[in-house]
Amino acid sequence: AQSVAQPEDQVNVAEGNPLTVKCTYSVSGNPYLFWYVQYPNRGLQFLLKYITGDNLVKGSYGFEAEFNKSQTSFHLKKPSALVSDSALYFCAVRDYRQTGANNLFFGTGTRLTVIP
Amino acid sequence: KAGVTQTPRYLIKTRGQQVTLSCSPISGHRSVSWYQQTPGQGLQFLFEYFSETQRNKGNFPGRFSGRQFSNSRSEMNVSTLELGDSALYLCASSWDGPTGELFFGEGSRLTVL
Numbered sequence: 001a002q003s004v005a006q007p008e009d010q011v012n013v014a015e016g017n018p019l020t021v022k023c024t025y026s027v028s029g030n031p032y033l034f035w036y037v038q039y040p041n042r043g044l045q046f047l048l049k050y051i052t053g054d055n056l057v058k059g060s061y062g063f064e065a066e067f068n069k070s071q072t073s074f075h076l077k078k079p080s081a082l083v084s085d086s087a088l089y090f091c092a093v094r095d096y097r098q099t100g101a102n103n104l105f106f107g108t109g110t111r112l113t114v115i116p
Numbered sequence: 117k118a119g120v121t122q123t124p125r126y127l128i129k130t131r132g133q134q135v136t137l138s139c140s141p142i143s144g145h146r147s148v149s150w151y152q153q154t155p156g157q158g159l160q161f162l163f164e165y166f167s168e169t170q171r172n173k174g175n176f177p178g179r180f181s182g183r184q185f186s187n188s189r190s191e192m193n194v195s196t197l198e199l200g201d202s203a204l205y206l207c208a209s210s211w212d213g214p215t216g217e218l219f220f221g222e223g224s225r226l227t228v229l
Contacts, residue, residue, distance in 0.1 A: 034217055034218075036220075042222055042223075043220035043221050043222045044206065046218070051214075090159065094214055096214030100172075101147075101164045102147040102164055102166070102171075102213075102214075103218075104149075104161075106151075106158065107158075109158060109159070
């Protein structure tokens with residue numbers, strides 16, 4: 001069965017510093033991995049995805065993520081944090097081979113706070 | 117290009133009532149998924165519809181149901197509302213296949229009193 005773990009409920013980082021939000025996954029077939037961001041009282045916004053190819057994936061708003069197959073991880077990163085990056089971040093996996101469906105399984109979310 | 121539209125955005129119901137939420141996907145998307153988001157349980161998958169057929173279903177009681185119309189618009193219904201059904205209900209649409217991302221609507225916030 002598929003699963004996603006986000007080990008940190010909360011991450012605090014100073015503005016201008018690099019940030020990392022951690023994610024590990026478990027899936028039976030090829031992993032299709034996604035990161036989303038959610039601002040208060042809003043829906044989820046897509047940041048980036050890993051399907052295949054380069055392990056470093058670049059996405060929206062300067063975010064990137066590194067896929068590590070041996071560690072089954074897909075950590076979200078940004079070289080220099082902005083106060084406006086403060087939000088709730090979700091990692092998600094799709095197990096298409098298992099389910100034949102498009103739905104994603106989400107982690108529990110990590111609240112990122114960027115301190116001015 | 118219009119995004120995913122969910123209506124209503126906010127609603128208040130009392131226990132025992134039923135509610136219907138609507139979702140209009142992005143034009144051309146035939147897959148629609150529904151999620152429930154609560155502070156305690158996080159994001160939980162309800163069901164996914166593709167071409168008017170339920171293709172996958174999460175672990176929710178039968179009070180939660182949905183359907184999809186021929187124009188890909190979808191509705192979900194919750195009958196006999198309970199206090200614990202208070203949540204943000206999110207709809208997402210996508211192209212079919214494993215590589216596409218989901219596009220989410222702004223959600224319908226349901227409060228059950």
